[in-house]
Amino acid sequence: xxxxxxxxxxxERVEHIVRDLVPSASQLSRLxxxxxxxxxxxxxxxxxxxxxxxxxxxxxxxxxxxxAQPTTTVLIKELERRGCVERSRDPEDGRAVxxxxxxxxxxxxxxxxxxxxxxxxxxxxAMPEDQVEALENAVGALEALVAAVRKGAGQ
Amino acid sequence: xxxxxxxxxxxERVEHIVRDLVPSASQLSRLxxxxxxxxxxxxxxxxxxxxxxxxxxxxxxxxxxxxAQPTTTVLIKELERRGCVERSRDPEDGRAVxxxxxxxxxxxxxxxxxxxxxxxxxxxxAMPEDQVEALENAVGALEALVAAVRKGAGQ
DNA sequence: ATATTTCCATAGGAAAGCTATATAGTTTTC
DNA sequence: GAAAACTATATAGCTTTCCTATGGAAATAT
Numbered sequence: 001x002x003x004x005x006x007x008x009x010x011x012e013r014v015e016h017i018v019r020d021l022v023p024s025a026s027q028l029s030r031l032x033x034x035x036x037x038x039x040x041x042x043x044x045x046x047x048x049x050x051x052x053x054x055x056x057x058x059x060x061x062x063x064x065x066x067x068a069q070p071t072t073t074v075l076i077k078e079l080e081r082r083g084c085v086e087r088s089r090d091p092e093d094g095r096a097v098x099x100x101x102x103x104x105x106x107x108x109x110x111x112x113x114x115x116x117x118x119x120x121x122x123x124x125x126a127m128p129e130d131q132v133e134a135l136e137n138a139v140g141a142l143e144a145l146v147a148a149v150r151k152g153a154g155q
Numbered sequence: 156x157x158x159x160x161x162x163x164x165x166x167e168r169v170e171h172i173v174r175d176l177v178p179s180a181s182q183l184s185r186l187x188x189x190x191x192x193x194x195x196x197x198x199x200x201x202x203x204x205x206x207x208x209x210x211x212x213x214x215x216x217x218x219x220x221x222x223a224q225p226t227t228t229v230l231i232k233e234l235e236r237r238g239c240v241e242r243s244r245d246p247e248d249g250r251a252v253x254x255x256x257x258x259x260x261x262x263x264x265x266x267x268x269x270x271x272x273x274x275x276x277x278x279x280x281a282m283p284e285d286q287v288e289a290l291e292n293a294v295g296a297l298e299a300l301v302a303a304v305r306k307g308a309g310q
Numbered sequence: 311a312t313a314t315t316t317c318c319a320t321a322g323g324a325a326a327g328c329t330a331t332a333t334a335g336t337t338t339t340c
Numbered sequence: 341g342a343a344a345a346c347t348a349t350a351t352a353g354c355t356t357t358c359c360t361a362t363g364g365a366a367a368t369a370t
Binding site: 008010011013014015016017018019020021022023024025026027028029030031032033034042045046049064065066067113116117119120121123124125126127131132134135136137138139140141142143144145146148149150151 | 163165166168169170171172173174175176177178179180181182183184185186187188189197200201204219220221222268271272274275276278279280281282286287289290291292293294295296297298299300301303304305306
């Protein structure tokens with residue numbers, strides 16, 4: 001598996017990722033979110049998850065999520081109304097707003113995850129062991145790619 | 156990396172995938188599609204890609220894409236108007252419509268891919284070799300997961 | 311002190327997707 | 341073999357999601 005990959009050039013690998021990894025990621029995302037119809041939308045889930053790593057500014061959050069800043073402001077307003085996040089002025093910068101996750105928000109995130117956890121448990125349970133291992137190894141790789149694509153969110 | 160994974164139970168692996176793989180897939184999808192503002196939308200790109208494997212019925216396409224059937228009908232209508240797909244009656248079943256990719260559609264798909272290919276080339280180019288290999292190995296794993304989640308699209 | 315920049319909020323609108331339902335073709339039932 | 345039931349696609353109307361443009365407040369630069 002690794003040796004097959006090792007015979008390819010960088011350009012071929014990028015092409016493989018463009019043609020097959022990115023579409024798979026999109027479809028996985030849509031297929032999964034179709035199974036999660038509850039209190040939290042997909043973008044709200046993304047925001048809560050990012051906030052579970054610590055408080056963020058609105059603009060920072062928008063860049064991390066790949067959303068426009070006004071979209072993020074509105075999402076946060078709604079999440080605040082429901083008690084899932086809190087907003088506070090940044091003491092270091094009066095323009096900025098620090099958004100943080102509340103215990104209620106952490107609970108909502110858990111309930112959101114629970115909606116597709118059962119589905120994945122069932123489907124992954126039916127997969128052969130080596131495929132599950134490959135999936136688990138894919139987690140870190142995908143996270144690294146997201147981080148790399150995020151870096152130049154400006155362009 | 157593999158040995159670390161091997162020490163985990165199935166339940167732990169599923170949890171890892173729920174918590175980290177699915178959100179990464181969603182965010183990759185959104186971050187990438189933000190860089191592709193052209194003639195083709197994300198869902199249209201998904202349809203064209205699926206059709207590049209061969210003609211499909213409307214309902215079949217909807218299930219594969221994780222979209223509702225009426226949504227798919229509308230997308231196909233628009234893609235047909237632009238000459239990207241062709242519709243024909245299924246000779247075996249007069250109710251069904253077979254949708255197939257045209258050369259123009261294949262060209263549009265290529266132009267769509269080109270929009271983020273450059274970005275990925277740049278970002279992946281800056282990643283260490285072992286991470287790129289991990290990414291390439293992730294392609295198949297993700298495809299397998301998508302196939303597994305698709306199987307019971309009905310529930 | 312004024313100008314510029316940065317950060318968040320608001321307004322208005324476009325796009326994308328859904329549910330409910332209509333229409334046409336196929337299969338089943340009696 | 342005709343009526344009923346079912347299946348595949350199309351249409352209508354609406355909701356959700358997200359964007360661009362812009363305004364106002366705070367920080368920074370001149």
